[in-house]
Amino acid sequence: MACTTILVGKAASYDGSTIVARNEDSPNGQFEPKRLEVVLSQDQPRTYTSVESHLCFELPDNPVSYSSVPDALPGHGIWASAGFNEHNVGMSATETITTNERVLGADPLVVYQPAQGKPEDANYVPEVPGGLGEEDFVSIVLPYVNSARSAVLRLGSLLEQYGTYESNAIAFSDSNEIWWLETIGGHHWIARRVPDDAYVTMPNQLGIDSFNLNDAEGAQLEHMASADLRSWMELHHLNLALNGDESVFNPRISFGSKSPSDHIYNTPRAWYMQRTLNPSDAWDGADARYTPESDDIPWCRVPEQKVTIEDIKFVLSSHFQDTPYDCYGWKGTRETRSAYRPIGINRNSQLAVLQMRSGDEPGAAVQWMAFGSNIFNALVPLYAQVSCFPDYFTNTSARVSTESFYWANRLIAALADRHYGDCIQKIEAYQQTLTAFGHQCIARYDQLLAGLPRVQAQPLMEEANQLIAEKLKEETDKLLSTVLYIASCKMMCGFSMSDNERSE
Structure with a gap:
């Protein structure tokens, strides 16, 4: 699933909110209709079964109600996408990310294996369920957590227990902080707190570019991870730093990808988002600090001015305006105008902007929504702590x-x-x-x-x-x-x- 994410810390946003925003994009050649709904606590299942992986397990008692942006058509699972729960915890899942062969060799993805033969056959092999995936995450985490931190820990424990069949990244927020979790192979994961004064851009790549294992194993002020991450990395020689403190490393280099296709599909999106929010940097020409094909564009940075809802809508609808790469533009050539994958694309399914304002009042959680291609749609706010949403959003x-x-x-x-x-x-x-x-x-x-x-x-x-x-x-x-x-x-x-x- 191709998506684009931007996260904004409370000191970097225009009104002190934490803001989590993500385009959900359908795969190439598909257009997955979406709708908005509230899942009431009494309607939350007690036994969960994944459609994609056939994994079945019991859920905790006493779930709370939550908003959700599921697939409108049945048959593929829920894909709840994004929402707030009654405790004003926000969750967006997921940003599909990339990883490398060393990681997948060290901790393979947990892929569903269909049954072979028939039960009455002597050589019958029963099916083996797969792990968790984007289809599942919101439904099995959001109803059971009361803070962004507790959401990280719940999903982390589920990943360690059941594994995942794909590489994904998930955002969690409350009024105080935002956490970003990235899966590493089948069962491992890392999570980093978004600095309050910074924003994060994520374009379908493993993004975290600095991680402190000592903090993750200790106070967990800014970092959390699988309990055995250090020993697992040592066993499989995953820290590629030539020297220095092995407790501080670059996950993007150790766990992520670095391929020519990234330079077409992924890095240009991070380049344009940061070009928009930090325009004084050198982004163009021979003296550019970063280009659309740079592998070292920062995971997070401090913006030049506070980030607004309109800024978020612009960058998540963008098609490289005012550059030679704009598919609707006149600059450059026919070749440059089709060189890179835009953020605002025909396959945008929905955009959910989770704005968690200060305080715990019922109206503090505002879920801004847009459906379809972001270049041509409008983004509007909705109070999230309600029992239902208007038909115009739910009747897809x-x-x-x-x-x-x-x-x-x-x-x-x-x-x-x-x-x-x-x-x-x-x-x-x-x-x-x-x-x-x-x-x-x-x-x-x-x-x-x-x-x-x-x-x-x-x-x-x-x-x-x-x-x-x-x-x-x-x-x-x-x-x-x-x-x-x-x-x-x-x-x-x-x-x-x-x-x-x-x-x-």
Whole structure:
């Protein structure tokens, strides 16, 4: 699953929030419809079975309710993606990452093995369940944790017990901190706390570029890891540093990949996000500190100014604007404009921005949502601590319908793509209108919610969400009408009598 993530510490964000944001992208050639829902505590299963790996195990008692962005169509598992639980803990899972052959040889992925033959056969071999994966993580972790740290420890213990069949990275947040966990082979993992004054960019690569084993084995102030990580690394010669303290190493070098395909698919995305948030650095030309193909772009850095929701939406919708690599641009050549994989891509399924504001009030957790291709969609805020979300977000089905936010954006994007120059101003106006309305609505309802207990706050939060959904549908319908008209006028079969007239 291809995705792009940005994490923003509370001292680096515009309002003191911790912010976790991730594009979920469908695999190449697929478009996986998504929807938004609340999983109530009474609806959480007590026995969990993974569709992909056939792994089955018991879940703890007393789960809490949580928001979720699952696949809309059945058959592939839940893929809950992102959400907040009742304790205002956020989770986004997952960013697919890369690793190397040494790691996979030292700790192989736990892959499902189908049964061979029939049970009545003498040589029958029963199936062997695989490990955990992106399909599972949110559903088996988020309902059972009360802080970002406790979420790291729960997922870490599950990975050690059951393993994973793929390489992934997961974000956890609360009002105080953000943690980023990366799987290492089948059963090992590392996690690092995002510095409060920094942001993190993640483009489908193992990203952490500095790790302190002493801290992970001791106070765990900034680092956590599998208990046997040090001895396992020593046994398999995974620390590649030539000299220095073996307790501090670069996981990206030890565990990650470094291939030409990374330079096409992954590193350009980190380059553009950091180019946007730290524009004073040298990013272009012969004197560039980092290029789109640099392997040492930092995992985290301090931005030049505080990061806003609009900054996050821009970078997670970007297609290398104002560079020779923009697929919709005029700079460079035809070759450069198709050289790198953009962040805003046709296969974007959903964008969830988990904004955890200070305090533990019910309204502190705001889940900003967009569906479909980010270049053409709008991002709007929703209070997360509710019993249900508006139909416009939840009613995605296999049937294409303008009554669904997901499908409405898919239609707009497909129509506008070929007429980008004619449509983009209309789309940008639409995006600005809705984000501004969202800020306005949240600010107004924050005042109404101040000091209210959860039981009284919830109806007000649901009322705010419904107002935002109604405005979103109204503006989306208008944009679809406009884009349809523009695309219709540009059809190749267009003809009128005046087309053949010549002026004398």
